[in-house]
């Protein structure tokens with residue numbers, strides 16, 4: 001059966017008190033709505049339609065062309081929001097998942113289980129429910145004598161007795177696609193909020209004699225809808241715990257999981273140790289037997305087996321096998337280090353490659369450079385790569401030795417095995433095996449201070 005998905009993301013998110021559109025607030029570095037879209041990708045749906053309203057462009061910039069969009073100009077309720085997808089989906093046969101863009105913790109497993117239950121029950125509507133300790137604000141699930149769902153009542157419309165019910169509507173559903181759009185035409189807005197409620201489709205289907213099923217999520221936590229910053233922090237905590245526990249079970253050691261923040265998209269090999277205060281975000285891949293942290297901030301980078309990254313900041317970079325980075329190094333914008341390289345304290349590397357065994361141990365800026373195998377860049381080596389308008393390249397060939405406090409004024413090449421004397425400002429290429437000295441000679445003025 002064809003699967004479609006509609007993601008509701010047009011609400012203003014007033015309670016976030018933010019300039020940032022609600023569904024773009026990140027959880028472990030990734031916008032909430034992207035978590036939802038990723039899970040839907042994992043279960044495989046043929047179309048994903050994101051309903052956008054205010055801030056539509058920001059959502060489109062984030063998700064790009066991986067989904068389709070429908071605009072809801074005025075937020076008249078969740079039922080009205082789904083109707084915006086009608087021109088894209090009406091008349092198609094299949095199952096349509098409706099998910100809110102503010103439920104970042106939902107997993108592909110639960111969505112699969114929901115779909116499986118929907119199919120097994122031969123239902124026209126299946127609602128994902130959860131048991132809440134505190135159901136305040138949620139729609140309550142009303143079940144009939146036979147245990148089947150008869151309707152969902154919003155908190156603001158509920159009676160005393162209904163308010164006592166702890167089974168809530170998570171806001172995630174599967175609908176028979178054709179029934180969904182037919183039933184939505186019959187949904188009115190005669191309720192406490194004057195809105196067109198999507199859950200009203202449940203009672204409409206029920207009254208038409210269709211099968212309405214319910215599937216209960218394994219935990220309430222997985223279903224929380226983030227409406228304010230308190231819930232956002234709760235979502236962070238839950239996702240952090242979930243991700244870290246999965247990694248620990250896969251053989252990663254955490255000294256203090258509570259202070260270690262890892263994207264669910266990151267991959268870490270076994271016997272790697274992660275020290276506290278570490279943030280690993282984006283699609284970072286870390287090999288086995290690495291030592292990471294304390295206090296490292298690593299984004300969208302690859303770290304190969306046996307490497308160490310202490311107290312350092314890395315983005316969009318790569319660290320080879322057995323390399324040692326830090327403390328206090330900064331790698332960014334495609335810094336690529338070969339195997340067994342060494343990058344020490346206060347070294348910044350931008351858009352440069354280091355061949356195997358190359359070193360820059362202290363106080364350097366290396367930008368737009370290609371550094372050969374086994375090159376030693378002495379303390380204070382600087383590539384002068386920028387003239388205020390353009391960037392230029394520096395090449396240091398294999399086995400060259402660059403002394404301390406050297407400026408390499410790009411474009412420039414230091415040949416294979418050459419030596420650059422300490423304190424030199426190199427403006428011309430240095431031939432292979434040569435010694436380059438480019439500094440003033442020292443003069444001593446004897447007895448000067450006595451005069």
Ligand code: UD1
Nearest residue numbers: 008009010011075076077078081138139169170171197225
């Ligand atoms: C909704 C459900 C409630 C459920 C709860 C779960 C309805 C009427 N109620 O309530 O039963 O327990 O979710 O979290 O559906 N949105 C639009 N356009 C609109 C209105 C909302 O796109 O016109 C989007 C919002 O951006 C949000 C989602 O729909 O992502 C849910 O809306 P929200 O206002 O948060 O609904 P709840 O009051 O939480």
Ligand code: MG
Nearest residue numbers: 102225226227
């Ligand atoms: Mg909500």
